[in-house]
Amino acid sequence: MxxxxxxxxxxxxxxxxxxxxxxxxxxxxxxxxxxxxxxxxxxxxxxxxxxxxxxxxxxxxxxxxxxxxxxxxxxxxxxxxxxxxxxxxxxxxxxxxxxxxxxxxxxxxxxxxxxxxxxxxxxxxxxxxxxxxxxxxxxxxxxxxxxxxxxxxxxxxxxxxxxxxxxxxxxxxxxxxxxxxxxxxxxxxxxxxxxxxxxxPAGNIKQRIVNMNGKQMGNNIIPIDTDTVMVKITGFIGKPESAKKTMGDQFFFVNNRFMKHPYLHRAVMDAYDNILQPETIPAYFIFLEVDPQIIDVNIHPTKTEIKFEDERAFWQLLNAAIRESLGKFNMMPSIDFDTTDQIHIPVSNHEGELVEPTVEVNPFYNPFEEERKQPVSSYGSGGTATFRSKASAQGWENLYDGNESNELPDFSALANSEMEKQEPSFEPNEQEQEPVQQTFLSGGTNEESAGSNRFFQLKNRYILTSVKSGLMMIDQKRAHERIIFEGFIRTLQRGASLSQKCLFPEELHFGPEEMAMVNELKPDLLTLGLELQQVNDETFSVLSTPAGLENVSAAQLIDGILTDFRDGEVDLQKEVTEQVATSMARRGAIPYGKVLTTLEMSELFDQLFACMVPNFSPSGKTIISIMDMDEMQKRFM
The missing domain is CATH 3.30.565.10 (Histidine kinase-like ATPase, C-terminal domain)
Incomplete structure (x- = not known):
């Protein structure tokens, strides 16, 4: 063999x-x-x-x-x-x-x-x-x-x-x-x-960052410089207000070797906690100098992944260094102490005398007058509430008239006597309304009640409505994405774009990589109503925007599209156009957290079920979920 x-x-x-x-x-x-x-x-x-x-x-x-x-x-x-x-x-x-x-x-x-x-x-x-x-x-x-x-x-x-x-x-x-x-x-x-x-050209690191990313980057970064026994941290981090939704300006270097490290990236994001807009990522160019013996660069063929001997310690040091830099350059929110109702402490004048604070006192102030003016509720108190209002009108000192001893008056007797003078009434008046039990998500008999009870917004994220089989839950953002996407597709099928001219064209600044991507996508963006004109090597001017996208600016729209296409692998021209439409729909949809009126929820519901594919968003995520009656009944067993 x-x-x-x-x-x-x-x-x-x-x-x-x-x-x-x-x-x-x-x-x-x-x-x-x-x-x-x-x-x-x-x-x-x-x-x-x-x-x-x-x-x-x-x-x-x-x-x-x-x-x-x-x-x-x-x-x-x-x-x-x-x-x-x-x-x-x-x-x-x-x-x-x-x-x-x-x-x-x-x-x-x-x-x-x-x-x-x-x-x-x-x-x-x-x-x-x-x-x-x-x-x-x-x-x-x-x-x-x-x-x-x-x-x-x-x-x-x-x-x-x-x-x-x-x-x-x-x-x-x-x-x-x-x-x-x-x-x-x-x-x-x-x-x-x-x-x-x-x-x-050759220069320092800040000059390299500016030459590579454009002049506007120089105004949007602050230095970071920390030297410890374990690591020396230098470089630049982005200001919170300049954070983008686009990934691409995040760089880690260890001993001048580029690396990808999700764990240390979380340390950066944690340092920016509560000072960033939602779903935005700051730029950072961070250089770590460490002893080569405490890292291993030989764990990946492309040498972009590096193993640290003590990653937790590096996490803490990096997080503290970024927080220090943000605080040093006043990037962290300052504490605003409220001086309202603050106690005034007298201070001495030049002659050594205390300055007496001016205090206005009303000797005729009666704290029970405010209670008498307020409406009285009879729920849970009966006639006792009426007695209390009369006792307040007379003044509590009248209850002690003729009582020379130190014994307290018999409040129960007084209360009973007052209750006998006034017949208790259980009929609601203008100030006392009988509580009404409202049915949640139930159909009403008239148009107003039906409109107000048909839809309900949960956590400003989901729309709930009653259907024949049970309870329907709709993701409001994904639903709006589907509506916008199919609107774009119909526009493309008609061969005409719906756009609105900008009265004051907005200028957008990009780096060389982003400029190449925008130039590649310009024909597809124009088809969907977003018209751009190149001003110079790093600036585009927005001439028109797609009609109906009031929830997002042109800068946010382009930023989101570049985010989707940075690592996108789309080949066919038709797929590129649909991908642009998907990205524009995602960026233009109503965000989570937006409060919707009953009319808005009703219109969103009707437009969604007029779509060809109402069940899934353009990216394939679920829009509608129904909890049937059997499942609901099991929860109460």
Missing amino acids: SNVIQLLPDSVANQIAAGEVIQRPASVIKELMENAIDAGATNIQVITRDAGKSLIQVIDNGCGMNETDARMAFERHATSKIREASDLFALQTMGFRGEALASIAAIAQVELKTRREEDDLGVQINIAASQVESQEPVQCPVGSQFCIKNLFYNVPARRRFLKKTSTELRHIINEFQRVALAHPNVALSLVHNDVPMFSL
Whole structure:
């Protein structure tokens, strides 16, 4: 029997490794930029075509490589940064595994030109599918030039899983921004399809944030700076009023390495507790400097997840640092002490005398006069209430007239005598109304009672109404989403948009990534009634908005749409339009917590059941739930 176990060829092993390290074109750019920074580059250029599918070019002015190192760099597990296992816990560089270049060469056509400063000539190497096709001397500047063509050309199944150009470009921008923020002392540029997208000069971290996100960001962030024995925390956090519903401006860095850490993100959100608008997220650019021995960066192939030795301690320190910064810059709500009815303490004047406070006293004030003026209820008191009002009118001192002893008068006798003088009446008068028992959610006999009892709003979130089978519960926000969505769909089917011109056009400011997304979605937004005009490289002007969306501003609407599309994976044009309609419906629907009148609930009910699909929201969530009579009866057994 032949042997079953055998070693994989290097080319196949490299393709398997590429599936972990190289997920998309953005992964190639990340690895090459980090290698350039480790090589000491002060200027890095990134050039892409078709979002990296056909071309990725990374040019740096780093130290370069000689002929032997250039050839060895494409071997698997070849690295200049690790000599033994203990080096993994003292890492200060970006790349270290030695899998990146080998993985890239396994699934693309790679050309490398590199030269050291002390060499007269450089070397050019061409590799395709892990096979070296040529190696020869070449004249080139100091540094390295990587040219990656036709990514996944020899793995068609992987190439089919790549998303459309705009989606892959967003991932490239995300990776570029992470490297740019971690290394503000390095000049960086990004060009896509011959269009410059970023040109970031070297500077400090705040200049890098402003150059990357737009000038308005500089006015919306405050510094954070805390130094402890365990960690040094620096960077910038967003002001509460500038928080957005859009994710994307949240960055954590540990020893200048970008990381994703949901646990520490909760520490940030907890520090902003009670000072943010609902469902908004502040921007933050936080840098942690720690001892490399207390973290593990080797738990994920892309090195974006980091394990801390004591995460709870880091959580507390980060939370306290953010609270301190918010308080230092008066971002926390101040305590406003009310001075109404406060006791006045006399203070001395210049002559040493006390200033006597002015107090007005009414010697004829009778506290029982107010009680006599108030209407008297007979429920639960009978004639005793009448007696008390008369006793108050006479004054309590009259009850003691003629009583020379220290004994108290017989109040029960007085009460009985007063009760005998007045016949008790049980008929309701103007001030005494017989209590009326109202039936909850029951049908009335007239139009007014039927309208008032048909619907009931619970917790300003659900609409309850009685139906034949039991009790119907309607989610008011999802119901309104369905109504708006189907209205948009009918508009698209008619081929005409319903919009209203803005009397005073609103200006919206975006970063480069958001500008690319808005330009991509402009045709679909215009179809649905939202007309935008680009003013400059970071500003759009809102010319018209969809009719019927009074609950949301254009800024909130665009912000919500960008949130939905930031990680959206939509390919077909029809699906894009429907996705925009879904997002606009979600942002334009009445929010939870809004009090609805009976008429509004009735109209919402009627419009919902006029929809084609009244049971589910555009995103597929349940709108209607019915509790039948059998289930209700079981609750009372």
